[in-house]
């Protein structure tokens with residue numbers, strides 16, 4: 140099926156965000172494990188796999204619309220030097236994903252591509268739970284202090 | 295945070311170079327080897343924040359100029 144105007148670009152833009160997030164979370168999870176925070180590492184690793192499923196779905200849909208999935212382009216992989224820095228950068232990554240999806244959904248409505256819109260809508264729901272999770276971690280750190288937070292991540 | 299993952303450059307490193315007087319994009323890029331093949335190219339394109347950090351740390355740099363460089 141041929142894609143409507145601008146839809147492939149948006150799918151590829153979202154793919155770039157997912158591919159970047161996969162790498163970002165994967166390396167952070169490994170860093171957290173190396174620092175001894177296994178519990179946090181597990182969660183962030185699971186997020187990386189979540190984003191991989193999103194990427195797979197985007198790739199399939201781009202091919203379905205007779206486009207080429209751009210696996211070459213990657214955003215800036217944002218890595219902090221400590222846990223709160225990483226979590227803050229991840230929150231920004233997720234907010235960017237939500238922002239991009241909002242624009243993509245609006246565009247799909249305008250050009251009348253409801254199949255792609257539905258896929259983006261499913262994704263935005265996931266990404267919002269990711270935003271919420273990172274916000275919660277940072278809020279918790281604010282409340283109990285970084286030492287107490289990290290003590291809970293050693294399991 | 296890491297401002298360049300290819301070279302493992304941290305903000306602290308940028309500050310250190312700023313203190314040593316590396317306060318131009320080209321001298322910073324050369325000192326960190328951001329312009330050779332092993333670096334992805336993105337780090338060089340996004341050198342502005344790195345430059346702002348270096349300028350902020352340079353003792354010979356008046357505050358007004360630092361602000362100008364950051365803008």
Ligand SMILES: [Fe+2]
Nearest residue numbers: 157189190193
């Ligand atoms: Fe995602």
Ligand SMILES: [Fe+2]
Nearest residue numbers: 233236266269
């Ligand atoms: Fe996400």
